[in-house]
Amino acid sequence: MTLRTGLFLGGLVLALTGTFLFLLTPIAALLLQVPPRDLPTLLRDTAVSSALLVSLKTNLIANILFLTIGTPAAYLIALGRFRGRPLLVTLIELPLVLPPAVAGIALLTAFGAFGLLGSTLASMGVVLPFTQVAVVIAVTFVAAPFYLRAAISAFVALDRTQLDAARDLGASEAVVFRRIALPLAADALRAGWAMAFARGIGEFGATLLFAGSVARLTETLPLAVYAQLDVNLNSAVAVGLLLLVISGGVLLVAKLPPLWSPAAPSSTAGGW
Amino acid sequence: MVARRAQAVRLLHAVTVPIALSLRGAAQSHHRNSVPSRSDRTHHLEATSLARLWLILALALTASVLMLPPLADATTIYAASSLVKVVPAIAPGNTYSFAGSDTLAFQIESGAPADIFLAAAPLYAERLHSKGLCTTPIVFALNTLTFVAPVSNPAGITRVQQLNRPGGFRLAVGSKHVPLGIFTRTLLGKLGLGRALTKNTVSNYQKASDLTSVIALGSADAGFIYTTDWYANTTRLLAIPVPASAQPLIRYAACVVTRPNVDSTAAHAVIARLVSPKGRQLLSNAHFGLPPTT
Structure with a gap:
């Protein structure tokens, strides 16, 4: 190994060490803040369990929504032949750049009582603010763009010749999507979903403004953390750790090889 | 500089x-x-x-x-969010940080470089004082609560007693752990409406400004905010009368944060300006109440 290679490798290791220290020190500090044996007591609070329930329920629905609708939408954007695709992708990414509180106000001005669609909704007897439906909308609004971005990139990166080969062999477009494109893109889709999930489960600002913080109804885990900050720092940290464990678990699971795979050819697809 | x-x-x-x-x-x-x-x-x-x-x-x-640290000769004022307009008018040219009084007190306890603390309730300033972190707090302004609905008043609320109706309204209030929420519960208690917060769908907020936007944009049918916040949003918010006898005592307290090796002369001068006739005039113009002169 020459001196130059050694220096370069040393630089790489230094960069990695710095990255880990910077990202993990705050999380380690959080873990050290509360004695582990106090955690069960702190989490046994009914406010925490109801917030956990609200978070899981609303996020489950939101995730199903953006997976089932977002995946085919991303497929069309990625494979469709039309002009202005960069513009379309940028439009989809816009919610990503909104500060959460602005996202909340945007949702209110769209679906709130005086919003663009508010009076139409009200005439149909639909009142969204302070309901779980509003939480689902807020979570979907902030999380879906993460998934869509990843899904579009995943489908764009597909090897078109494989899709064409399937077509030549007589597969319909629906079969190409289900049996070829989806399995080939599966890894990237899962990674994108994991990021979207993590963003959604931690959603705070848009939920607070649009769905409110109603105990047992719209108070999600992140809102509970914020509310607990005024009461008991330890309890807030405990709820924060719970969130961390849930999101960390999901991120890890998304990286493991799937136990269940939708179609056989994914064994060749998972290579990269 | x-x-x-x-x-x-x-x-x-x-x-x-x-x-x-x-x-x-x-x-x-x-x-x-x-x-x-x-x-x-x-x-x-x-x-x-x-x-x-x-x-x-x-x-x-x-x-x-x-990233050079702010200069030592500028006075850093930590003030309750409701003071956001009036404090820079009274003491211009300083560094300001506006947030909930509880958050600010927590930050100062954690060593934040504040020179002055202006709290929305004496409790927070007294807590710092008892820990030797600031001088004896002095009350420099008063406030009241206003019961507000969006100007179009879709829920048709005209009297605060309607909150006793079962099945009622979507209400936005301060969380029970922040000054605004504590004052709101005191006021409801004095009106004999202690159960209003269980009879209605109630959303709790930590920040008064969140509450104001949520009501103004029609998420909530009504809510309780500081009167000074209502004056800043009269085009969007309708005030519904509340008996004056039910008003809680809302007092703003100021103290100079004790910092080792930092000259507090400028900080004391800011407090002096706050209680001066000119300062009182500006507070009054901003619809704050005034404590009797001492």
Whole structure:
């Protein structure tokens, strides 16, 4: 190994060490803040369990929504032949750049009582603010763009010749999507979903403004953390750790090889 | 302050001028002829990498200049969010940080570099005082609560007693752990409406400003906010009368934060201005109540 290679490798290791220290020190500090044996007591609070329930329920629905609708939408954007695709992708990414509180106000001005669609909704007897439906909308609004971005990139990166080969062999477009494109893109889709999930489960600002913080109804885990900050720092940290464990678990699971795979050819697809 | 700025500008010049020169050098060597000789090419490469090096250095230095800590002679005022307009008017030219009083007190306890603490309830200033973190708090302004609905009043609320109706309204209130929420519960208790918060769908907020936007944009049918916040949003919010006898005592307290090795003369001067006739006039113009002069 020459001196130059050694220096370069040393630089790489230094960069990695710095990255880990910077990202993990705050999380380690959080873990050290509360004695582990106090955690069960702190989490046994009914406010925490109801917030956990609200978070899981609303996020489950939101995730199903953006997976089932977002995946085919991303497929069309990625494979469709039309002009202005960069513009379309940028439009989809816009919610990503909104500060959460602005996202909340945007949702209110769209679906709130005086919003663009508010009076139409009200005439149909639909009142969204302070309901779980509003939480689902807020979570979907902030999380879906993460998934869509990843899904579009995943489908764009597909090897078109494989899709064409399937077509030549007589597969319909629906079969190409289900049996070829989806399995080939599966890894990237899962990674994108994991990021979207993590963003959604931690959603705070848009939920607070649009769905409110109603105990047992719209108070999600992140809102509970914020509310607990005024009461008991330890309890807030405990709820924060719970969130961390849930999101960390999901991120890890998304990286493991799937136990269940939708179609056989994914064994060749998972290579990269 | 001026000296510091000049120093920063000189530093930036020292860095940016050589970059401009070396970039120009790179450009010139590039344009001299289309097929550069070997030595020309080496020169070009050198110039480009030199330019790049200067650019990186310049960026690093700019970043460090921008990150210089605020100057010690500016007074840093930590003030309750409801004071956001009036405090800069009374004590202009300082550094301000506005947030909930509980958050500010927590930050000061954690060592934040505040010179003055202006709390929305004496409790927080007294907590710091008892820990030896600030001088004896003095009350400098008063406030009241206003019961508000969106101007179009879709829920048709005209009297606060309607909150006793079962099945009622979507209400936005301060969380029970922040001053606004504590005052709201005191007021409801005095009106015999203690159960209003269980009979209605109630959303709790930590920040008064969140509450104001949520009601103004029609998420909530009604809610309780500081009167001064209502005056700032009269075009969007309708005030519904509340008996004056039910009003809680809302007092703003000021204290000078004790910091080792920091001269507190300027901080004391700001507090003096706050309780001066001029300060009281400005507070009154901003619809704050005034404590009796001492």
